[in-house]
Amino acid sequence: MNSIIITRAGTHSTIQDFGRFQYQHLGVSPSGAMDQRIITELQKIIPNHQNQFLEFAYVGPSIKVKEGSVKICVGGNCNMSIQKNNNSQLECQPYKSINLFEGDELIIHNTIDSVYGYIAFEHGLGLEPCLNSYSTDTKAGIGSINRPLNDEDIFHISKDVSSWDLTSIPKPDLEKVTNFKVYPGPQIQYFSDNTIQSFISGVFTITNQSDRMGIRLKGESLISSKSHDILSEGILPGSIQVPSDGQPIVLMRDIPCTGGYPKIAILNEVDISRISQLPPETKITFDLQTIY
Amino acid sequence: MYFKGINSYGDRGLVLDFGNETSKSISQEVNETFLSISNLNLQSLNIIPSFNKIVVIFENSKIRDQNKNKISMKMKDTNSQTNKKVTKTWEIPACYNEDFALDIKIIQKLHQITKEEVINLHSSVRYYTYYIGFMPGFPYLGDVPSQLITPRLATPRVKIPARSIGIAKNHTCIYPKVSPGGWNIIGQIPFDIFDLQSSYPSLFLPGDEVKFYSVSLSEFEKIRKYNFSLNELIKEYSS
Numbered sequence: 001m002n003s004i005i006i007t008r009a010g011t012h013s014t015i016q017d018f019g020r021f022q023y024q025h026l027g028v029s030p031s032g033a034m035d036q037r038i039i040t041e042l043q044k045i046i047p048n049h050q051n052q053f054l055e056f057a058y059v060g061p062s063i064k065v066k067e068g069s070v071k072i073c074v075g076g077n078c079n080m081s082i083q084k085n086n087n088s089q090l091e092c093q094p095y096k097s098i099n100l101f102e103g104d105e106l107i108i109h110n111t112i113d114s115v116y117g118y119i120a121f122e123h124g125l126g127l128e129p130c131l132n133s134y135s136t137d138t139k140a141g142i143g144s145i146n147r148p149l150n151d152e153d154i155f156h157i158s159k160d161v162s163s164w165d166l167t168s169i170p171k172p173d174l175e176k177v178t179n180f181k182v183y184p185g186p187q188i189q190y191f192s193d194n195t196i197q198s199f200i201s202g203v204f205t206i207t208n209q210s211d212r213m214g215i216r217l218k219g220e221s222l223i224s225s226k227s228h229d230i231l232s233e234g235i236l237p238g239s240i241q242v243p244s245d246g247q248p249i250v251l252m253r254d255i256p257c258t259g260g261y262p263k264i265a266i267l268n269e270v271d272i273s274r275i276s277q278l279p280p281e282t283k284i285t286f287d288l289q290t291i292y
Numbered sequence: 293m294y295f296k297g298i299n300s301y302g303d304r305g306l307v308l309d310f311g312n313e314t315s316k317s318i319s320q321e322v323n324e325t326f327l328s329i330s331n332l333n334l335q336s337l338n339i340i341p342s343f344n345k346i347v348v349i350f351e352n353s354k355i356r357d358q359n360k361n362k363i364s365m366k367m368k369d370t371n372s373q374t375n376k377k378v379t380k381t382w383e384i385p386a387c388y389n390e391d392f393a394l395d396i397k398i399i400q401k402l403h404q405i406t407k408e409e410v411i412n413l414h415s416s417v418r419y420y421t422y423y424i425g426f427m428p429g430f431p432y433l434g435d436v437p438s439q440l441i442t443p444r445l446a447t448p449r450v451k452i453p454a455r456s457i458g459i460a461k462n463h464t465c466i467y468p469k470v471s472p473g474g475w476n477i478i479g480q481i482p483f484d485i486f487d488l489q490s491s492y493p494s495l496f497l498p499g500d501e502v503k504f505y506s507v508s509l510s511e512f513e514k515i516r517k518y519n520f521s522l523n524e525l526i527k528e529y530s531s
Binding site: 019021023024025026027030130140141142183185186231232233234235236238239256266268269 | 299300301302303304305307312314326337338339340341342343344345346347349351352423424425426427428429430469486488493494497498
């Protein structure tokens with residue numbers, strides 16, 4: 001038996017996978033990793049990840065091997081180090097597999113010029129899926145673990161590491177994008193041509209009121225010429241909704257299942273991952289695509 | 293037929309549009325369509341019905357475009373519109389005891405009626421489940437009798453107890469678990485309506501009919517102690 005203990009949980013550490021689908025009509029959000037590009041890359045290094053990825057934001061977790069040994073890989077742009085069981089410090093890098101032995105502690109200090117990072121564990125973390133997914137929706141209390149991770153959480157990994165060979169991939173090119181191509185949203189006609197023009201030509205700032213549910217932007221006020229109150233309807237991540245204060249919100253993975261604000265535009269899937277990595281105060285712009 | 297057409301929702305979504313009005317007959321068409329397209333085994337990630345729209349979400353634009361034709365064909369095929377009735381009719385015990393009826397006085401005052409009248413009115417109607425949303429398993433039921441129509445609370449409550457029955461505008465609801473919310477709370481039901489251990493976790497489904505009947509506090513406590521599973525609740529309280 002192998003086991004790890006979370007010695008420091010970090011600020012927003014949760015278990016995530018590629019999302020929980022087929023339940024949104026019952027009020028269950030899709031959730032899933034904020035930056036799905038990274039867990040897609042990690043699959044190449046830890047193919048047997050069992051869809052149990054640890055997601056962290058800003059301040060990363062510290063993980064100590066309690067028993068046995070584990071093979072892991074970290075993805076994202078972050079500062080980290082290993083405190084070996086003999087007290088020596090070891091440098092380590094994202095996108096390279098890491099073997100950890102009893103007493104070793106992986107310390108992820110923080111993400112650099114980005115928000116989210118991930119850890120893949122060979123053979124997963126010994127968790128059971130909830131509604132066919134390992135993802136955590138902390139607000140709804142749904143998940144293989146239905147809350148953020150806490151200090152002292154322990155995970156048991158029954159299978160042993162298959163091979164000590166170190167594998168790595170070149171650091172993926174996850175370039176920082178601040179100009180986003182968007183498609184017209186279902187209620188774009190709720191906004192006048194002038195307001196749509198302000199949306200396209202304006203610069204919006206990511207605020208610190210942003211989380212897994214949505215990224216709140218600050219910029220020129222986008223006031224609807226019709227109404228900011230629509231009859232609730234199904235919504236999908238990446239939608240840019242505008243409440244009555246005129247400040248747009250980009251809806252993210254822990255999306256409310258239905259929404260009552262007009263949606264001026266919607267991002268494509270990969271741009272949801274891209275925008276999730278932009279820290280507060282980043283300035284962004286939008287380009288409206290007409291053909292979709 | 294209220295169906296107006298199919299529109300794109302970004303690069304990977306579709307919106308089936310049933311106009312801008314709301315009514316039980318529009319919702320019935322929406323929910324029948326929801327069932328018939330759910331049975332098409334589309335390569336969709338989610339199919340989400342609401343008052344007058346159905347949003348269908350796909351992984352990418354290619355899969356979306358491949359599946360759009362299947363939906364269009366189904367919508368043109370008027371013969372298949374008559375679906376077998378798979379929805380349920382529920383008789384749900386409700387306790388309107390003052391311990392649970394946190395906001396019943398607001399409704400009494402607004403409509404100048406007694407507590408008994410609120411209870412009799414609320415339990416007199418067979419409600420239609422418009423859709424499930426807001427939080428896991430939360431049913432939007434309607435319509436409440438006109439003497440009960442009440443706006444949402446001016447200041448939403450931070451913590452509404454689990455299983456509370458609420459009224460807002462012309463709808464009534466049940467909160468599956470503790471939540472913040474702005475509905476006027478008038479009672480509580482004695483069992484959970486959302487169970488993650490079940491493969492089909494929501495007790496109510498869009499299109500179900502729900503009628504409440506008033507039970508005493510002691511009857512409420514008695515039912516509460518049974519700890520019914522969803523399957524047992526279906527046997528006990530639906531037809």
